[in-house]
Amino acid sequence: MNAAPADQVRLLDLQALDTRLGQLAHRKESLPEHAELTGLAKDATGLRDLLVAARTEEGDTAREQTKAEQDVDQVRTRATRDQQRLDSGAVTSPKDLENLQREIASLAKRQGDLEDVVLEIMERRESAQSRVAELTERLGSVETRVAEVTERRDAAASEIDAETATVAKERAVVAGSVPDSLLALYEKLRAQRGGVGAARLYQRRCEGCQLELNITEANEVKAAKPDAVVRCENCGRILVRTSESGL
DSSP: OBOOHHHHHHHHHHHHHHHHHHHHHHHHHTOHHHHHHHHHHHHHHHHHHHHHHHHHHHHHHHHHHHHHHHHHHHHHHHHHHHHHHHHHTOOOOHHHHHHHHHHHHHHHHHHHHHHHHHHHHHHHHHHHHHHHHHHHHHHHHHHHHHHHHHHHHHHHHHHHHHHHHHHHHHHHHHHHTSOHHHHHHHHHHHHHTTTOOEEEEETTEETTTOOBOOHHHHHHHHHSOTTBOEEOTTTOOEEEOOTTSOO
């Protein structure tokens, strides 16, 4: 393939722009905020799971407390009724009177036991409520942090996108000035060789693979016509000759 030396040199400008675009894309993908957001998302998920468990425990203890308080009320109501019967003098039989007094004493003990149960449940419920409040606060802090980091990431990405757009426009202009056949070869090689399709020959060294041409290779390149499109024997990239090629 042949191409004017100026067109070949223009490939170096195109390659520099493509390299810059690649750097910008890598920079955008590697923003530290991405990793930070991933960690925060993991923290938030863990806190939400713990919060669900804490709220479930709070709801369970609330129902337990309600049931236990109802049991206390039932015993208290029955004890009150028995005490009223005793105080009214309606019970005259010594045996019935003894049984009624025994039942009142039993109900008093039962009420005391149930009230202890209520207190124990209340303590567990208060603990669950405190846990819910703590986890809610921690989750809120993480979510606030997520919002802050997301805003910072988006700002950085927007800045990179703006620069990318500028470089892409410049690339389109340069690419438009390169002959189609030469551009097609460059694009093919760039796709095959890690984003670098053309490299400068500097002091007999290919700047694509960083290997120096041997004597035979250097003589072949030197003997090639100025408009011949030369390829590096080592990496296969287009080798662009300039006044600094060292030939």
